Amino acid sequence: MTREVPDSCPGVLRLHQAADGPLARIRVPGGRVEPAQLQALAEAATELGDGNIELTSRGNLQLRQVRDAGELTRRLEAAGLLPSHSHERVRNIVASPLAGRVGGLLDVHPLVPLLDNGLQGVARLAELPGRVLFTLDDGRGDISGLGGDIGVHAVGADEFALVLAGGDSGIRISAADAVDIMLAAAHGFLDLSAGAWRLREVANGVAGVIDHLGLSPSAEPLAFAAAQAPPIGWLAQDDGLVSLGAGVRLGSLPARLAEFLAAIERSLFVTPWRSLVIPDLAEGVAEQVVRVLAPMGLIFDANSPWLLVSACAGQPGCAKSLTDVRADVAAAVESGRVTEREHWSGCARHCGRPRGQVTDVTATTDGYRVDRL
Incomplete structure (x- = not known):
């Protein structure tokens, strides 16, 4: 697939002009946030935004209704949350949050700063679309099912499966080589992308990246499924x-x-x-x-019903939404009407819909339509 327009994924330096005001997306590789950084974000949300910090489906953070983009940039730089102006939107790295602490085959968290620094250290990799996702799964299967572009999935104490376009390539690599191979795969994606935003959009993209790497499959590919519930x-x-x-x-x-x-x-x-x-x-x-x-x-x-629901921004944050989705879903939860996994959308685009089995509750001009799988 060749995109006719460049990726417009927001960041800190490129805000998204939402219906309720400018939105900033802050990358936090591996989801890790230090106490001082969280305090800085809380102060920025209060003093420069709408008073909330949004959590995204890639483990990143967002501030809405940003009133002073320059001041936000200054604060995030001081907190270590904006280490690169050129590469800020490509630092999309998710990792098994419990790795190294609860179960799993291999602690993937040490790979996060190595991969992040590797991305920032090569000028060309700033050309990656802001939608490209790197995944680090400790073997429990919580992250590989997210459908990332380039990743690794632990299969032993020192061995990874190489994950491309959300699937196991059948290639096995050592932990020591994992970061270098992921970075090389990112270069391969750029060679092939022709404007595509995701590896799965590239015709024969996985085969092309494998050819670029000069590696061969050696194992039966594993099957990955989306996690149905967060660790709570x-x-x-x-x-x-x-x-x-x-x-x-x-x-x-x-x-x-x-x-x-x-x-x-x-x-x-x-x-x-x-x-x-x-x-x-x-x-x-x-x-x-x-x-x-x-x-x-x-x-x-x-067992909280709040864990069963997700929703798009809805009104007033999105001009395309037909209703205040979040108020409606909150009313449904508080009235006890939610008994299954649901995603509520203000229009047919279904923004923010999680992967896996989920009932779609979609706003229309005649009320909500419910589509169960």
């Missing part, structure tokens, strides 16, 4: 500490709640399911976090 609640780590998985209603984190999270003084991970993982807590600290933050709106109950 009390998660016992392999080292005896605790991770807390926390849901965020419709992926919108109030700035005040973000400030409380920053005060825990732990790095946290934004997941591609619009939730959070707060790792490395002693049991007493974890209990206190739940006692304080659950009443403020964080969801630690894996």
